[in-house]
Amino acid sequence: MTTVHPTACVGARGPLGRPLGPDAVRLHDGSGPEPARSGLLGRWQRRNREATAPHVTREIRGAGNLENFRRLVDGTAADSPYRGRYPFLDTDVYKTLEGLAYELARPAAPGEDPALVAGLRDFYEEAVDLVTRAQAPDGYLGTAFQGPDPLRVPWDDLAWGHELYNLGHLTQAAVAASRGLDDRRLLEVACRFADLAVGRYGDDGEALYCGHPEVEMALVELARETGDGRYLRLAQLFVDRRGSGALTHTVFPPEYFQDHVPLRELDSVTGHAVRMAYLGAGATDVAVETEDADLLDHLLRLWDDMVATKAYVTGGLGARHSDEAFGDRYELPSERAYAETCAAIGAMQWGWRLFVATGRADILDDVELMLYNAYAVGLSAEGTSFFYDNPLQRRPDHEQRSGAETGGEPLRRAWFGCPCCPPNVVRWAAELQDHVAVADERDLTIALLTAADVRSDPLDVTVETGYPYDGRVVVTVTRASGDARHLRLRVPGWATEGGRRLAVTVDGGALDARPDAGWLTLSGPWRSGTRVVLELPLQTRCVVSHPHVDATRGAVAVLRGPVVHCLEQQDAAAPVDDLVLVGVDPADRPDGEPTGAAGASPAAADDPWSPLAHAVTARVVARPPASGRLYPELTDPPAAPEGEPVVTRVRLVPYHLWGNREVGAMRVWLRRS
Amino acid sequence: MTTVHPTACVGARGPLGRPLGPDAVRLHDGSGPEPARSGLLGRWQRRNREATAPHVTREIRGAGNLENFRRLVDGTAADSPYRGRYPFLDTDVYKTLEGLAYELARPAAPGEDPALVAGLRDFYEEAVDLVTRAQAPDGYLGTAFQGPDPLRVPWDDLAWGHELYNLGHLTQAAVAASRGLDDRRLLEVACRFADLAVGRYGDDGEALYCGHPEVEMALVELARETGDGRYLRLAQLFVDRRGSGALTHTVFPPEYFQDHVPLRELDSVTGHAVRMAYLGAGATDVAVETEDADLLDHLLRLWDDMVATKAYVTGGLGARHSDEAFGDRYELPSERAYAETCAAIGAMQWGWRLFVATGRADILDDVELMLYNAYAVGLSAEGTSFFYDNPLQRRPDHEQRSGAETGGEPLRRAWFGCPCCPPNVVRWAAELQDHVAVADERDLTIALLTAADVRSDPLDVTVETGYPYDGRVVVTVTRASGDARHLRLRVPGWATEGGRRLAVTVDGGALDARPDAGWLTLSGPWRSGTRVVLELPLQTRCVVSHPHVDATRGAVAVLRGPVVHCLEQQDAAAPVDDLVLVGVDPADRPDGEPTGAAGASPAAADDPWSPLAHAVTARVVARPPASGRLYPELTDPPAAPEGEPVVTRVRLVPYHLWGNREVGAMRVWLRRS
Structure with a gap:
C-alpha cells in the first residue's frame, strides 16, 4: 500500500495522481477583498x-x-x-x-x-x-x-x-x-x-x-x-x-x-x-x-x-x-x-x-x-x-x-x-x-470547476469562475515547475453533446480543443501568467426519462449545466400541475438579459442565495383537467382544449434553492405538450 | 333506531329498504346439479x-x-x-x-x-x-x-x-x-x-x-x-x-x-x-x-x-x-x-x-x-x-x-x-x-349483479349471469306478492357511457329502458315466471388517468366491465415495459371467438380460475429504449423508431387473477402510443 502521508480526506493514488487537500486547495469564498471572485x-x-x-x-x-x-x-x-x-x-x-x-x-x-x-x-x-x-x-x-x-x-x-x-x-x-x-x-x-x-x-x-x-x-x-x-x-x-x-x-x-x-x-x-x-x-x-x-x-x-x-x-x-x-x-x-x-x-x-x-x-x-x-x-x-x-x-x-x-x-x-x-x-x-483537483509529479488535473487557488508539484493555478451558474472558467498559472507537463480540465459531458461546442483560448489564442473522454488536456510549456479561458456552452436544456421510468413519462426536466431547475408555485399564475412545458430558450442567461417577462429581477440577482437570481425561463401553457374524473375513458382523438392556448413565461429556479420561500407546490418534472 | 332483528351483517335501513341476508339470498356456487348456473x-x-x-x-x-x-x-x-x-x-x-x-x-x-x-x-x-x-x-x-x-x-x-x-x-x-x-x-x-x-x-x-x-x-x-x-x-x-x-x-x-x-x-x-x-x-x-x-x-x-x-x-x-x-x-x-x-x-x-x-x-x-x-x-x-x-x-x-x-x-x-x-x-x-340485494315491503333492488336466488317480501327472483365476465343477466320472478311494485336493477355506469346502450327484454318484449341514476326500475304487475333479460354492453374499453396523476401519465388501462386487465410477461414475447398499446377491440369476447391470435385457449376456458379463460386481446407494438441513457436530452422531433412497427396481439388477463402462474413482470397500465 501507499506510504505517502496524505492530507486530503481520501489518501488514495490513481492514474491521475492523488487528491489535493486543504494545504493545496483554497476555495474562493468571497470573504476577501474580492468577493466577486468567490x-x-x-x-x-x-x-x-x-x-x-x-x-x-x-x-x-x-x-x-x-x-x-x-x-x-x-x-x-x-x-x-x-x-x-x-x-x-x-x-x-x-x-x-x-x-x-x-x-x-x-x-x-x-x-x-x-x-x-x-x-x-x-x-x-x-x-x-x-x-x-x-x-x-x-x-x-x-x-x-x-x-x-x-x-x-x-x-x-x-x-x-x-x-x-x-x-x-x-x-x-x-x-x-x-x-x-x-x-x-x-x-x-x-x-x-x-x-x-x-x-x-x-x-x-x-x-x-x-x-x-x-x-x-x-x-x-x-x-x-x-x-x-x-x-x-x-x-x-x-x-x-x-x-x-x-x-x-x-x-x-x-x-x-x-x-x-x-x-x-x-x-x-x-x-x-x-x-x-x-x-x-x-x-x-x-x-x-x-x-x-x-x-x-x-x-x-x-x-x-x-x-x-x-x-x-x-x-x-x-x-x-x-x-x-x-x-x-x-x-x-x-x-x-x-x-x-x-x-x-x-x-x-x-x-x-x-x-x-x-x-x-x-x-x-x-x-x-x-x-x-x-x-x-x-x-x-x-x-x-x-x-x-x-x-x-x-x-x-x-x-x-x-x-x-x-x-x-x-x-x-x-x-x-x-x-x-x-x-x-x-x-x-x-x-x-x-x-477539486488531483495531481501527480507532472500533471495537474482540475476535477471540479470552481473558484479556487490550487497548488501542486507541477503547477500552481488560480481558477476563477461562477460555475455552475456561469460557463466561463479562467485558469491562470501562478507557478510552473520545470517538470510540469499537462494541465487537465474536466469538461462535463453535456458541454459537448447535442451539437454544443466549447471554446478555449490560451493567452488569448483560440485553440481547436476537443476533450477526450471528458478531459481537455493542455500541454506546456508552462509559465507563470499563462491564462486559459474555457467557455462552456451553458445552455438551458431539456431531458426526458428512459421509457421504462413510469413516474416521469410524458414529462420534461430542465437543466442548465449540472443544475436541475424546478417550478415553484409562487412563480406561476396557474397551478403547477396544470402547466405544460412548450419550450425553453437555450441561450437564456439568468445573469444576463431575461428573454421573457420573468427573468431575474435586479434585486434578486444581487443576492446569491436567491432562487430567482439563478432562474431560467420556460414557456408554458395551462391545460387544466377536462373533467374531475380520475380515470376517464380514452376517447380517440382526445377532445381539443377550448380556444387558443395562451403561452406564458415562468421562471424555473435551481432545485437546490427550492423551499426557501413560502411553502407551495413544486415540480422538477413538468408535463410535456 | 330500528328495532328490526336483521339477519344481514349490516342491519341498517335506507331509502331502498334494508339489506337481505343469508336467509334471503343464496349465491349460485356451482355445487349443485347445474354448475353452469354458478x-x-x-x-x-x-x-x-x-x-x-x-x-x-x-x-x-x-x-x-x-x-x-x-x-x-x-x-x-x-x-x-x-x-x-x-x-x-x-x-x-x-x-x-x-x-x-x-x-x-x-x-x-x-x-x-x-x-x-x-x-x-x-x-x-x-x-x-x-x-x-x-x-x-x-x-x-x-x-x-x-x-x-x-x-x-x-x-x-x-x-x-x-x-x-x-x-x-x-x-x-x-x-x-x-x-x-x-x-x-x-x-x-x-x-x-x-x-x-x-x-x-x-x-x-x-x-x-x-x-x-x-x-x-x-x-x-x-x-x-x-x-x-x-x-x-x-x-x-x-x-x-x-x-x-x-x-x-x-x-x-x-x-x-x-x-x-x-x-x-x-x-x-x-x-x-x-x-x-x-x-x-x-x-x-x-x-x-x-x-x-x-x-x-x-x-x-x-x-x-x-x-x-x-x-x-x-x-x-x-x-x-x-x-x-x-x-x-x-x-x-x-x-x-x-x-x-x-x-x-x-x-x-x-x-x-x-x-x-x-x-x-x-x-x-x-x-x-x-x-x-x-x-x-x-x-x-x-x-x-x-x-x-x-x-x-x-x-x-x-x-x-x-x-x-x-x-x-x-x-x-x-x-x-x-x-x-x-x-x-x-x-x-x-x-x-x-x-347483493336490498328490499322494502314493495320493492326489490338488486345491487350487485350475480347468480343467486333472492327472496324478499315483494318478490322472489332467480338471477342467472356470468357477470362480470359476461354481460347477460336473466332475472326470473319465482314468486310475486300482491304488494310487489318495483324490481330495480343496478346498471353500472360504464354500461351507458361512451355511446354504449343496454338492451332489456321482459318476457321477450324489448323495452326502451333507460336507467335513471344507475337504476333500471321495472314496474309490475308481477307474476311468477316473468323473465327480465338485461344485456349489458360488456366491451373492452380503455381509460387514461387524470392529468394530475404523474404515475400513469401516457399510459392506458384496459377494462372489461368492472374487471381491470393486466399484461403478464408470459403472455408477451417482448418485455412488457417495451410494449406500447395500439388498440383493443371493444367487441372482443374472451368467452367467444377470439378476435386475434391470442384468444382464450379452449383448455383455459374450461377452468374458471384460469387467467386466460377471461383474457381480452390488445394490439401492441414493441418500442424498446433507443438508448440506455436514463435521462436523454429531448430532441425535437424525437428520433423515429427504425422500420415499420410490427403490431402483435397479446392477451391481457384479469388483474385479480395475475400471479397465479410463474413469477414475472406485470403491468396494469400499458404505455400508450
Whole structure:
C-alpha cells in the first residue's frame, strides 16, 4: 500500500495522481477583498463555517449527544440514562469533529469575528476531551453500550448495533484531526478501538461485520494514516464477509443491509441507500489498496448500473421511504423520492474514490449532479435547516407526517431525532476542497470547476469562475515547475453533446480543443501568467426519462449545466400541475438579459442565495383537467382544449434553492405538450 | 333506531329498504346439479368454504392465536408467554369466527364431504369455548393484556393497544353467531366487554377512543342486535372524540390514526387506509342511527373525494408503504401501490353502508371495482395464499424484501406475522350474499349483479349471469306478492357511457329502458315466471388517468366491465415495459371467438380460475429504449423508431387473477402510443 502521508480526506493514488487537500486547495469564498471572485463551493464552505457548523454544535449540545459521553466520565451514568433512541448518536459528534478539524485548520477569513472560531474550538476541545475519557479500558467506545444500565449490550447485535459504524466515524474524525491539526488524541482513541475490533473480528476472530457499512473506508484511511496494514486487512475482511449470512436480521431484511449476497455477486445497488453508498466507497478503498482489479471492476459496474437505472435526475438515490432504500431499476417516483441527503454524500464519497482509482471523468459528471442538486437541496439557503429526504415534487395539498422523522416537512427542519444528515453536511462542506483537483509529479488535473487557488508539484493555478451558474472558467498559472507537463480540465459531458461546442483560448489564442473522454488536456510549456479561458456552452436544456421510468413519462426536466431547475408555485399564475412545458430558450442567461417577462429581477440577482437570481425561463401553457374524473375513458382523438392556448413565461429556479420561500407546490418534472 | 332483528351483517335501513341476508339470498356456487348456473361470487364463496376457511383455521392453530386464549384458561399462562408480536392477534380468531358463523349456518352443498363442515365446527366450538372462558371477571378480554406477565398493560395505550379494536371484532363475530346460529355465547361475552367499555369510556368515563377504528361499526351493530342504545351512544362518542388530541401518539403521527382533526373537519381521507375505511364505515352507521344528516353528508363528501382523487383504477386504496397510508391527492404509483387487501374490504364495508343510507348506485360502481379487483387480487386462484399489498405493476427484476411482512413477495403467501388480511377474506367472502340485494315491503333492488336466488317480501327472483365476465343477466320472478311494485336493477355506469346502450327484454318484449341514476326500475304487475333479460354492453374499453396523476401519465388501462386487465410477461414475447398499446377491440369476447391470435385457449376456458379463460386481446407494438441513457436530452422531433412497427396481439388477463402462474413482470397500465 501507499506510504505517502496524505492530507486530503481520501489518501488514495490513481492514474491521475492523488487528491489535493486543504494545504493545496483554497476555495474562493468571497470573504476577501474580492468577493466577486468567490465561487459557489467556496460560498457554501463559508456558510458552513459561519452558520451550519455553529448551528449543528448548538443542536448537538441541546440534544444531549455530549451528555452521553459526559455521564460516563463524571460518574453520573447511573442517574443519567442514555439520551436518544438510536445507538449511533455518538457519530453525530464524530462527524461534526471531522468537519471542525478542517475548519480549525483553515485560516480565518479577513475580518472574521474571532468568537466564531473560538466557539467551534470550544466544542472541539470539549468533545475530544469527553471522547478520550469515555473510552473503556479495553478500547471500547460506544456510549449507548457503556455504563451501568446501557441501552444495548456490546457486540450483541452487529446487524443493528452500529458499533463498528461508530468506530468508523470516530476514525474519520481522528484522521482529519491528525492530518489537519496534528492533534493525535482522537487517533490514539481510534487506534485502541480499532485494535479491539481487529482482535475480535480480524483473521483470528469472529467472522462478523457491521450492519451499517462505514468502518471499511475509515479503516483503510486509518491504515493510510498509520501505515498499519492490520486495519486494511480488517476492512477487507468486512467487505468480503458481507453476504455470508452471519448477521441475524430483524425488522429489515438482508437486502436492506446489502447482506443477501456477497458484494462481488450483487448485480445492482440494493437496500438502504446510505449503507450501499458507504459500502461502495469502502470497498473501492479496499480494492485500490489491495490491488484487487476484479473488485474494482465490479464496483464500477455497480456504479454505472446505478446511475443508468436507479438515480434521480438530481443524482438523488433511494426511491423508497420504507427501508430508505433503492427500488427496482427505473422505479423513480418524483413525489415520494426518498433521496436522503446522506445518500448523496455517501455516493459522492464513492464516486470520488472511483474517479481517483480510474481517472474516469464521466463519474465526476454524476458526482457533480449529486453535488449541485441532491446534496445541495438538503440545506436551506441560510444554512441552518435541513431536508432529510429530498422529493422532486411537492403537491399543492401535500399531506405531511407531522411529528415523524422523515416525512416531508413543509420546509427544512433545524434538527431531527435521527440527525445523521446535518453533521454529515458539516463535514462534507468542510472537505469540499479535497475534491477539486488531483495531481501527480507532472500533471495537474482540475476535477471540479470552481473558484479556487490550487497548488501542486507541477503547477500552481488560480481558477476563477461562477460555475455552475456561469460557463466561463479562467485558469491562470501562478507557478510552473520545470517538470510540469499537462494541465487537465474536466469538461462535463453535456458541454459537448447535442451539437454544443466549447471554446478555449490560451493567452488569448483560440485553440481547436476537443476533450477526450471528458478531459481537455493542455500541454506546456508552462509559465507563470499563462491564462486559459474555457467557455462552456451553458445552455438551458431539456431531458426526458428512459421509457421504462413510469413516474416521469410524458414529462420534461430542465437543466442548465449540472443544475436541475424546478417550478415553484409562487412563480406561476396557474397551478403547477396544470402547466405544460412548450419550450425553453437555450441561450437564456439568468445573469444576463431575461428573454421573457420573468427573468431575474435586479434585486434578486444581487443576492446569491436567491432562487430567482439563478432562474431560467420556460414557456408554458395551462391545460387544466377536462373533467374531475380520475380515470376517464380514452376517447380517440382526445377532445381539443377550448380556444387558443395562451403561452406564458415562468421562471424555473435551481432545485437546490427550492423551499426557501413560502411553502407551495413544486415540480422538477413538468408535463410535456 | 330500528328495532328490526336483521339477519344481514349490516342491519341498517335506507331509502331502498334494508339489506337481505343469508336467509334471503343464496349465491349460485356451482355445487349443485347445474354448475353452469354458478356465478363468480358464488364460486368465490364456495372456494372460501372449501379452501380458504380450512386453510386459515389451520394457520391460526399453527400460529398460536388459540394458545393465547388457552394459556389463560388452563393455568399455563405463567410458563407460556403470549405468542406473536402484536396486541391484536385475537382478532384473527374473531374474524374467522365471524366467517364460520355464516358457513356453519349455510346448508351443505350436495355431495359435500361432511368432514369439511365438521372441521370448521371443531374450530368454532374450540375457539368459542376458549374465548368465553378467557374473559376476565370484569369483562375484559385481550389475551396480550391478560395473565401474569402480559405483553402490554390494559388500557395503558389506547393509541396503539388495539384493545377496543379487539372488542370490535369480537362483537362482529358475536353478532354473526347470534344471527346465523342462534348461538348467544359470544354475544354475552361481547356485551360484558362492551359494558366494561361503556363504563370506562361512556358519557361518564374518560374521553378516549381507540387508535384503530373498528369498534364503532361493531357497537352500532351490537345496538341493533340487542336494542341497547348505550352501545350506539358509545360508538357516537368514539366518532365525535376522534381528533381531540386525547391520544398519545408514538412512532406514527396523528394523521396515521385520523386523529389530527375531528372527522367532521377532515377534508380528505388520510393516514392508514384500513383505519380510515373502518372509521368511515362506523361513522356512517352512527350517522344513520342517530339521523345525523350533516355527518352523513360529510362522509359522502369524503367518499366522493376518495374515489375521485385517491383510488387506484383497481379500487385499491393506500399509495404509501410507509404508514400503509393514503397519499396526497393524485399520488398513485403503480409499482409501489400499497392497496392493502384489508383496505379494500374496509372500503367495501364503508361503501355498502353509504349505499344503504342513500340508495346511490354510483357508490356501488366503486364497491364493485374494489370487489372484482383490489379485493379479489388478494387471494390466489386456489384460495390458500394471499397478497397483503397489491401493486399494479411488477418490474422484471423486482427487488423483494425477503422475510419482511408486506413487501411484495414473488407470489402470494400462505400466512403473515401480521395476518390481518386472510381472516378478513374469510369473513368477507362468507358475507358476500349480504351485499347483493336490498328490499322494502314493495320493492326489490338488486345491487350487485350475480347468480343467486333472492327472496324478499315483494318478490322472489332467480338471477342467472356470468357477470362480470359476461354481460347477460336473466332475472326470473319465482314468486310475486300482491304488494310487489318495483324490481330495480343496478346498471353500472360504464354500461351507458361512451355511446354504449343496454338492451332489456321482459318476457321477450324489448323495452326502451333507460336507467335513471344507475337504476333500471321495472314496474309490475308481477307474476311468477316473468323473465327480465338485461344485456349489458360488456366491451373492452380503455381509460387514461387524470392529468394530475404523474404515475400513469401516457399510459392506458384496459377494462372489461368492472374487471381491470393486466399484461403478464408470459403472455408477451417482448418485455412488457417495451410494449406500447395500439388498440383493443371493444367487441372482443374472451368467452367467444377470439378476435386475434391470442384468444382464450379452449383448455383455459374450461377452468374458471384460469387467467386466460377471461383474457381480452390488445394490439401492441414493441418500442424498446433507443438508448440506455436514463435521462436523454429531448430532441425535437424525437428520433423515429427504425422500420415499420410490427403490431402483435397479446392477451391481457384479469388483474385479480395475475400471479397465479410463474413469477414475472406485470403491468396494469400499458404505455400508450
